[in-house]
Amino acid sequence: MICYLDHAATSWPKPPEVAQAMLAALSIAGSVGRGAHAGASEAAQIPSRLRVLAAARFRADSASHVVLTSGGTESLNLAFASWLRSGDHVVTTAAEHNSVLRPLELRRRTGLGDVTIVPVDRTGTVDAAVMLAAIRPETRLVAMTHVSNVTGAIQPIESIGAALRASSVAFLVDAAQSAGELPIDMRQLGIDLLATSGHKGLLGPAGCGLLLVSEKVAEHLEPWKCGGTGTHSESLQMPRELPHRLEAGTPPLPAFAGLAAAMQQSESRSASLAARAELTRRLWAGLQRIEGIRRVGPTDPQRHHGPTSIVITGWDPHDAAAVLDATFDIRVRAGRHCAASIHEHLGTTGSGGTLRIAPGHTTTADEIDRCLQALAELTSF
Ligand SMILES: Cc1ncc(COP(=O)(O)O)c(C=O)c1O
Numbered sequence: 001m002i003c004y005l006d007h008a009a010t011s012w013p014k015p016p017e018v019a020q021a022m023l024a025a026l027s028i029a030g031s032v033g034r035g036a037h038a039g040a041s042e043a044a045q046i047p048s049r050l051r052v053l054a055a056a057r058f059r060a061d062s063a064s065h066v067v068l069t070s071g072g073t074e075s076l077n078l079a080f081a082s083w084l085r086s087g088d089h090v091v092t093t094a095a096e097h098n099s100v101l102r103p104l105e106l107r108r109r110t111g112l113g114d115v116t117i118v119p120v121d122r123t124g125t126v127d128a129a130v131m132l133a134a135i136r137p138e139t140r141l142v143a144m145t146h147v148s149n150v151t152g153a154i155q156p157i158e159s160i161g162a163a164l165r166a167s168s169v170a171f172l173v174d175a176a177q178s179a180g181e182l183p184i185d186m187r188q189l190g191i192d193l194l195a196t197s198g199h200k201g202l203l204g205p206a207g208c209g210l211l212l213v214s215e216k217v218a219e220h221l222e223p224w225k226c227g228g229t230g231t232h233s234e235s236l237q238m239p240r241e242l243p244h245r246l247e248a249g250t251p252p253l254p255a256f257a258g259l260a261a262a263m264q265q266s267e268s269r270s271a272s273l274a275a276r277a278e279l280t281r282r283l284w285a286g287l288q289r290i291e292g293i294r295r296v297g298p299t300d301p302q303r304h305h306g307p308t309s310i311v312i313t314g315w316d317p318h319d320a321a322a323v324l325d326a327t328f329d330i331r332v333r334a335g336r337h338c339a340a341s342i343h344e345h346l347g348t349t350g351s352g353g354t355l356r357i358a359p360g361h362t363t364t365a366d367e368i369d370r371c372l373q374a375l376a377e378l379t380s381f
Pocket of ligand 1: 072074
C-alpha cells in the first residue's frame with residue numbers, strides 16, 4: 001500500500017467531492033461571463049462561490065479582492081507584475097521557492113531596481129529585524145514565504161506584517177505551504193498580497209490558485225495580462241473593477257469547481273493542528289534514534305509545520321528516495337525542492353539537497369513508523 005509522504009508537492013488523496021464537482025462543471029453548457037443565458041449564469045456561480053469561500057477563509061476585505069489564478073506560481077508572478085514598477089527595490093529571503101526568486105531575478109535584469117535576499121540561519125529561519133533593516137526608501141515590496149517548503153520553518157510574518165501595516169511598502173506572503181494548513185488572517189497579519197496554490201493544503205486539483213489583495217494595494221495593481229473579461233467589451237483597456245482588472249481569458253471552470261468543493265471540505269477533513277504536531281514529534285524523535293541521519297530545520301516544534309528535511313550519511317537523497325519508493329512503496333521527494341538558495345544556509349548543497357518527508361491531511365502514526373522503519377533499514381544497508 002502506498003505510503004504518501006509528499007504532501008508538500010501536492011496533497012493526496014483529494015476528497016471525493018473534488019472529482020464530483022469537477023465532473024459536474026464539465027457538463028455546464030456555458031462559460032463564465034460569456035453570455036447571459038442559463039448556462040453562463042450557472043458557470044458564473046462557481047468562481048463567485050470560490051471567491052466568497054476564500055475571502056472568508058483568509059479574511060480578505062471583500063470577495064472581489066480574491067483573484068483566481070492557475071496556481072501559486074501564477075499568483076506570485078501576477079503580484080510582481082502588477083505591483084512593481086521600474087526602479088523599485090524588493091526585500092525577500094533565501095528561503096524562497098523559485099517561483100519568487102526567479103521572477104524577481106528576471107525583473108532585476110530587466111529594469112526593476114534591486115532585490116535584497118536576506119539570509120536565513122542554519123534552521124532555515126529568517127530574522128524579522130534583519131528583514132526590516134533591509135528596507136530602503138525605494139523599497140516597494142517585502143516578499144516572503146510563510147512556511148518553508150524545504151524545512152517547514154514558520155517564518156516570522158506576524159512581526160513583519162505589523163511593522164509594514166502603516167507603511168507604503170506592500171507585504172506579500174507566499175502561503176503555498178500554509179494555506180489550508182495553518183490559520184491565516186490577512187487583516188490581523190497585515191498581509192497585502194496573499195498568494196497560494198489550490199492543490200496543496202487546500203486539497204484542490206492542480207491548475208488553480210489564489211491571489212488575495214488588501215484594500216491598501218488594490219487600487220494600485222495594474223493589469224498584467226489583457227484579454228476578454230466578459231465585461232466592458234467595447235473598451236480596448238482592461239476594466240478597472242477587481243477582480244476583472246487582473247483576470248483575462250476563459251477561466252478553468254472544472255479546476256475552480258474542484259477547489260471550491262475542496263475548500264468546503266478541507267477544514268473538516270484535515271487533522272487538527274495538535275494531531276499534526278504529534279506526528280511531527282513522533283517523526284523527529286524516531287529520526288534522532290537512527291544513526292547516520294541529520295535533520296535540518298527548526299529545533300523549536302512551535303516554529304515548524306509540514307515538511308521535515310534530512311540528510312543521510314553516505315546517501316545521495318535521490319538514491320534514498322528511489323529505494324524508499326521501489327522497496328518500501330514510500331513516496332518522498334529528494335533534492336533542492338525548487339528552492340535555490342536555502343541549501344547554502346542549511347549546509348545541504350554538497351549533499352545534493354535533502355530528503356523531504358512531508359506528512360499531510362491523511363497521514364497516520366503508522367505511516368510515520370513505517371517510514372522510520374524503512375529509513376532504519378536503509379541506513380544499515
Ligand atoms: C513555497 C512554495 N511557493 C510556491 C510554490 C509554487 O506553487 P505551484 O507549483 O503550485 O504553482 C510552491 C510549490 O511547491 C511552494 O512550495
